[in-house]
Amino acid sequence: MTNASQPVVEVSGLSRTFDVSKPWLNRVLERSPRALLRAAKDISFSISKGETFALVGESGSGKSTVAKMVVGLLEASAGEIRIEGVDMRSRRQAGAEMRELRRRIQMIFQDPYASLNPRWRVDRIISEPIRAFKMESSEEAISKRVGELLELVRLHPRDGAKYPHEFSGGQRQRICIARALASKPEFLVCDEPTSALDVSVQAQILNLMRDLQDEFGLTYLFISHDLAVVRHMAKRIGVMYLGRLVEVAESRTLFKTPKHPYTRMLLEAIPDLEMTGKPRRPVEGEIPNPINPPSGCAFHPRCPLANERCSREFPKFRQVGDTGVACHAVEEGRTTV
C-alpha cells in the first residue's frame, strides 16, 4: 500500500468559524456587531496508517467540529485536509476520484439511536453504502456481504431482517460499525462512539473496534471526552481546549508527563478508581463562552501558571521533547505552581 512515511491523514491549519450573529434587522436596530464563534482554530495533526489518533476535550472544545470537517460533513473555513495526499477541498477533482476518496472514509456517530433510520430494516441500512458505491452487482452478493458484515460485528445474519428499535444500544452501535465497514473503508472517524453506552457494553465495543483495526489495518480518528477510554484506544492523543489543540503527545507520554496545565488539570480531575487517596487539586472555573474567548491564551483565567504575558499573547504550538504543546509557561520553564 502506501509507504510508511506518508500519513493517511494530514490536517494542517484547519479552522472553522460559525456565524452566530443575530438577524440583519436586529443587528441594525441594536447596533450589535456580527458575532463569530471560532469552533476550531489552526488545528494540525497527522495520522499514519493503522494508527489511532484521539482528540480529547470537554464540551465546546471543538473536537466534533474537527471530526465533521475531516469526513467532509462540514466545510472548513481555512486550512487543509489531505487524505493520502489528496486534498479534500479541491472541488476540481470531483467525480470518480472524490467518490473513491469518500468510500475510504467512514464515520461512527455518538448516538446509535439517532444515526439509524428507524423505518429501514437493518440489512437495508447496511447495504446502502454497498449499493451507493456499486461494490456488488447482484442482490445475492449484496445480501451475502451484509451477512458477513453482521457476523463481523458479532451479530447474527438473521438480525438483518429486524428494525433498529429491536436492538439494544450496544447492538445498534454494532450495526453502525457494520454500516461504516460496508464500503471497505481505510479510515474511520469515531465521534464519541461509546459515550451513550454502559460500561460493560462500552468494553465490548472498544474491544470490537480494536479487533477490526487489527484485522483490516484501519486508521482511526477517535473523539472522546473520556480520558480513560482514550488512553485505552489511542497511540497518540491531542488535547483540545476552546477550539485549539493545546497538547499533542504519545498516549504514554501524555499520561506520564503531561505538559500543558490544562492537560494536567484534566488528568487530576478524573475520579481515582485505584483509591490511592492522593489529594486532588481542585480545578477552578469552567470553560468560558467560545463567542467571547479570553484574550491571549484561552486557558489563562483558569491556569495556575498564568502571568501577564499569557493574557496578552497567544502561545505558539511548539515541540518540547516528544510533546507538542502551546503554553508560555512550559516554554519559559515555569512549570511548578
Next chain:
Amino acid sequence: MTQTPLLSVRDLRVEFPTRRGILKAIDGISFDLKEGEVLGVVGESGAGKSITGTAVIGLLEPPGRIAGGEVLLKGERIDNLSQQAMRKIRGKRIGMIFQDPLTSLNPLFTIGEQIIETILTHLPVSEREARDRAVALLEEVGIPAAADRLNAYPHQFSGGMRQRVVIALALCAEPELVIADEPTTALDVSVQAQIIRLLQRVCRDHGTAVMLITHDMGVIAETADRVAVMYSGRIAEIGPVRNVIKAPRHPYTVGLMGAIPSLTGDHDRLTQIPGSMPRLDSIPAGCAFNPRCSLVMDKCYRDRPDLVQAGESRAACWKVSETEEAAGR
C-alpha cells in the same frame, strides 16, 4: 447495629403494570443507611437505581407503584404516607438532587425566590432570615457574589453553577438525607470533580447522609463509604467501597470493574461481559445474571440467590455462597 438506621429499605418491590403484564423494576431490595453515611448505588441503565431513589422519596411516576416492602426513615414508615404528609418530608427531611440541573430549577423564577420559598415552606423563619440563609448557602456552595446572584434566573448560570444552586436548594432545609441521582453526569470532567468535592464537603459539614446514584464507579470510589451494585432490579453486591472495588465477589461486579478502562495499568483488551442487561419483560428465571455469567451452574437457572455475607461485603451469588460455605466448614 443497635442504633436505628436513618433510612432502612426492607424488601422493596416496585412494579409497572402494563398492557402486556406487570414489569418488576425493583424486585426485593433491602439496605440501610446510617446517619451521615454516603451510600453509592451503581449499576448500568435499567438496573433500577433511579427507581430506587424515586421510590424512597415517593416520586414514582404512575403507573409505577410500590408493590411491597417498607421504607423506614428513622424507624417510621414513609412508603405508605399520603401525598400531603410526604410533601412535608420531601425537602425538609429528604433532599433530592437530579441529573439535569436545568430541569430541576424553575426557569420562570429567580434562584433567590426558589431557595427562599423552600426555606419558608420548611423552616419557621422570617423572610429576612430566609434571605440571609439563602445567601449564606449560595456562598457555601461556591457561588461568587451570592447576594447579587440571588436575583438571577437559572438560564444565567452555567451548568456547573446551576448544579451548585440545586445542591444549595436540596440542603436549604437541613435534611437528614440527600438523594443525589447522577448529580455529575451532565457535567464536564473538570466541573464534575468540583461538584463531587462540594457535595462531599457540604454533606460532611451538615452531617447529611447521601444516597449517591450513579453509573460511574470512579465517582463512587471517590465519595462513598459503602456501595450497592444493582443488576436487573436486585442488589448484586453491597459492602464497603474499598472491598467492592478492590476485591469484588459477585461475577457481575468483577466484570464491571474489568470493563472500565484503566488509567494506570496496560491492558490490551478490556474484560467484557457478553450480552447486555435483560429487559424488564424478559428477566431470566433464577439468577438474572445467568446468561452473561462465566461461572454459571445448574442452580443459577433454577433458584434466585439472596445476599450472603462474603467477607465484609454481601453478595447475591450461588458461587459465592458455595465458596463461603466451603471456607466456613
